[in-house]
Amino acid sequence: MAKDGAAKLSKNLLRMKxxxxxxxxxxxxxxxxEEKRIISDEHWFLDLPELKAKENYIIEERSYAPCExxxxxxxxxxxxxxxxxxxxxLMNTHKEEEDDEEEDNVSRMETDITDEEMARRxxxxxxxxxxxxxxxxxxxxxxKNKEDVNCDAVDNRPKKAFLxxxxxxx
Amino acid sequence: xxxxxxxxxxxxxxxxxxxxxxxFRLSESGDGSIKTEKIICGPGLRRNGEExxxxxxxILRHKQPNMYWIDSQQRRYVPAKGESVIxxxxxxxxxxxxxxxxxxxxxxxxYLAFEGATKRNRPNVQVGDLVYGQFxxxxxxxxxxxxxxxxxxxxxxxxxxxxxxxLFKVSLGLVRRLLAPQSEIIKDLEKxxxxxxxxxxxxxxxxxAKTVQQTLIVTNLLExxxxxxxxxxxxxxxxxxxxxx
Numbered sequence: 001m002a003k004d005g006a007a008k009l010s011k012n013l014l015r016m017k018x019x020x021x022x023x024x025x026x027x028x029x030x031x032x033x034e035e036k037r038i039i040s041d042e043h044w045f046l047d048l049p050e051l052k053a054k055e056n057y058i059i060e061e062r063s064y065a066p067c068e069x070x071x072x073x074x075x076x077x078x079x080x081x082x083x084x085x086x087x088x089x090l091m092n093t094h095k096e097e098e099d100d101e102e103e104d105n106v107s108r109m110e111t112d113i114t115d116e117e118m119a120r121r122x123x124x125x126x127x128x129x130x131x132x133x134x135x136x137x138x139x140x141x142x143x144k145n146k147e148d149v150n151c152d153a154v155d156n157r158p159k160k161a162f163l164x165x166x167x168x169x170x
Numbered sequence: 171x172x173x174x175x176x177x178x179x180x181x182x183x184x185x186x187x188x189x190x191x192x193x194f195r196l197s198e199s200g201d202g203s204i205k206t207e208k209i210i211c212g213p214g215l216r217r218n219g220e221e222x223x224x225x226x227x228x229i230l231r232h233k234q235p236n237m238y239w240i241d242s243q244q245r246r247y248v249p250a251k252g253e254s255v256i257x258x259x260x261x262x263x264x265x266x267x268x269x270x271x272x273x274x275x276x277x278x279x280x281y282l283a284f285e286g287a288t289k290r291n292r293p294n295v296q297v298g299d300l301v302y303g304q305f306x307x308x309x310x311x312x313x314x315x316x317x318x319x320x321x322x323x324x325x326x327x328x329x330x331x332x333x334x335x336x337l338f339k340v341s342l343g344l345v346r347r348l349l350a351p352q353s354e355i356i357k358d359l360e361k362x363x364x365x366x367x368x369x370x371x372x373x374x375x376x377x378x379a380k381t382v383q384q385t386l387i388v389t390n391l392l393e394x395x396x397x398x399x400x401x402x403x404x405x406x407x408x409x410x411x412x413x414x415x
Contacts, residue, residue, distance in 0.1 A: 058217045059210045062308075063250040065371070067212040067231070067239045070349035073254050073371070074302065074327045075356070078364030080379070087327045 071095070175236075182232045186224045186240065193221040212239025213250075243343045247272045247372035249308035254328070256337070256370030257301045257316060269301060272339075272372040275313050279303060283317035285325035293330075300332045300376060302368055331368060335378030336385050342373050344396045355395055358407045359388065 013019060015035070020028060064070065072091040076084035113121075131139055177192045211217060214226035215238060228242030247255075249271060257269035257277060267279045279301065284293040295301070303316040318328040348355055348369050359365075365379035365388055375392060379385045387410060395403055 057208050058220075058222060059208055060215075060217055061210050061212045061237075061239075063253050063371075064213055064239070064346055065253055067233060067237055068346055068349075069351050070346065070371075071351055072327065073349065073369045074331075074367075075369070076364075076366045077360045080364040081366045084327065084366060091326065 069095070178230070178232065178238050181230050182238075184230060185228070186230055187227045188223075188225050190224040191218075191221050192223075208236060210237045212237060214240025214242060243341060245339075245341045245373060247342060249273045249277065249305055249314040249372075251305050251308045253308075253371040254302060254304050255316075255372040256368060256374040256376060257303060257372075258337075259295060259297050259299045259301060262295075262297060267295060267301075269303075269316055271314070271316070272374065273314065277305070277314040277316045279316040279318070283319055284329055285319050285323065295330055299330050300337065301330055302328050302370065304328065332376055332378065335366070335376050336389055337374060337376045338389055338393065339373050340375055340392060341396060342371070344392070345369055345371055345373055345375070347395075348375075348392075354400060355392075355403070358404060359391065362388075362407065362411045 009019075015031065020031070023031075061067070072088060074084050075088060076082075079085065181192075209222075211222055212231075214224065214228055216223050216225045224240060226240050226242045228240040230238060231241050232238050249255075255271050257271045257279070259267050259279075260270050260276060261268040265281055267281065268276045269279050271277050281287060281292055281295070282289075283303075284295075287293045301316070301318065303318040304320075305314055306317050307313075307315040318325060320326050320328075347353060349371075363379060363384055365377060365384065367378075367388075368376040370376075377385055377388045377392070379388055391407065391410065394406070398406070
């Protein structure tokens with residue numbers, strides 16, 4: 001190992017952390033700046049003045065469709081092609097919803113089944129589930145009382161309790 | 171911003187010729203407020219630096235709040251992004267179809283641009299089929315590209331259509347009248363008999379009705395609609411409706 005003075009040590013060595021622990025803050029700053037200068041010399045940059053992009057307030061639109069609010073191009077009339085008629089409703093209400101954004105309309109979600117049909121199905125579903133878990137005796141009662149929608153008829157029969165079998169001596 | 175709209179407003183509804191210029195010099199003080207108001211120049215108007223130039227002859231139209239365009243007539247279609255057109259498949263080459271849309275170049279349609287198409291599951295498209303699609307790229311520097319799905323991947327009525335029926339060409343002005351929101355022609359046609367109609371913005375219309383005769387009647391009515399006033403059209407349609415019943 002050479003016992004020379006600090007001048008003979010290479011720059012890279014001096015830049016290492018263990019060599020810098022003894023340095024002052026000022027010397028550290030100087031070394032940092034030198035490093036930055038070296039890095040920035042290697043990076044290429046454009047020597048132009050800062051150009052500000054001018055904000056465009058004129059927009060060009062090449063198509064007639066947004067100008068005249070043209071509707072969807074596939075059309076079917078009087079039920080000739082039911083799929084296309086469904087499509088027409090879908091695409092044209094889509095467009096209308098975009099226009100009506102200012103009005104606070106709570107638009108109904110598009111459903112495959114109508115609300116009435118849903119209610120009917122739910123009713124029969126509840127009925128069948130009740131029957132499934134009802135006891136045998138109650139099942140017949142349910143079918144009898146199906147006509148009675150308002151539950152007016154109250155079942156007044158006493159519930160049959162368990163009778164212990166007893167020997168009857170004649 | 172008022173100066174800009176005022177320049178346009180005095181000419182709304184008037185016939186303009188190519189070369190007419192709308193220029194508005196902005197004062198430096200009012201820069202902030204003016205720049206937030208955008209103006210949309212539709213077809214027929216072109217931006218030239220800070221001016222707006224007319225490049226087609228026609229009538230200036232306006233739509234709230236800030237859209238202006240020139241209403242003109244032509245038969246030749248120029249592809250524009252976002253428009254839905256009817257194309258005829260002319261060739262299959264590799265992964266794309268070449269589609270004739272009536273413009274200066276044939277458009278390309280990738281086979282993956284159909285609903286549910288994958289590399290293994292190719293769409294069933296033959297040469298000579300009619301396709302209803304939208305342009306994703308359409309400018310004067312590049313070949314136009316069509317797709318038959320929307321940005322979510324759904325077909326929405328686009329794709330191959332039409333086993334039967336008749337395809338014919340009309341002017342672009344009539345196409346816009348047919349596709350207008352409350353089109354009178356469509357309302358009158360509806361009353362005659364049930365039929366199906368596909369209108370492409372490139373001037374092509376496809377009609378299908380129950381019999382060949384009905385299809386031809388609808389075709390002839392649409393072709394003659396072009397040069398008739400609404401009065402004449404309504405009398406003609408009434409006569410046809412009575413005749414067919």
